[in-house]
Amino acid sequence: MSSPSGIGGAVESLLRQAQEQQRRLVELQQQRAELRVAGESPDGLVRVTVDGDMKVGNIELNARAMRLDSFSLAESVQAAVDAAYAAFAERQQEMLAETLGDSDLVRRAQDGTLTPEDWFRQFGVDLSDPTRGLRR
Template sequence: MSWPAPDQDQEYLEQVLQQTRDAMRHLREAKRVIGEIEGKGEAADGMILATTDAGGSIRRIDINPRALRLDTTTLSREVIRAIQAAQEASARQAKEIVDGVAGHVGLLPEPLDETFVQHRIEAAARDLYSGGL
């Protein structure tokens, strides 16, 4: 891993903080947009319409009175088809949003770890022993 020079630590930290703020802004926006998702599905030639949220929970089912002419087995199968189509649509929309924000969050630098601190201590010790401090 390549670290910033000690005299660039402040600038590096400010850059990381700004990148983190930007990533958090993108995540908050993604969360808001995901909360507004409505997946729509239909079955029985459009006589049954279902709406779900991003998590797949059913928000609404509309059944045209003509669909009630179907036998109960067919009607229940068609309702399930409409719900599944709506859930797939909402899942697809949520995935697109998550994939879009992942590019912004993925731009964050690797976190500094104990090897960074060790590197800084060793550099300071070298400077101290060589009279650089």
């Protein structure tokens, strides 16, 4: 038979874990907002920076880029933008993995198949067990 303090302890433990996850997610959002990632065209003539809102914040053109025809310059700019977005996505993936601790969880969260039960199970909490934390 369980005691009321046992139930309270289990709830407190669950709340502490939820608060810790909330703190981690807030920290992740702050890191993402401050993130600045650069990408460069393959020819090295254009460098683009993408900020935490995924907006192009800076475009640097090498002086040699001005000798390109408009089509080639546009291709170089697009390649640099694509490289910056790819680098941003990669860094964001790394940050998620650092926060969640498991690349499989990151993948499942991104594709929408991560359940709350699976999330808490990562931290040793089995939501399907109503007596968790009550046994000694």
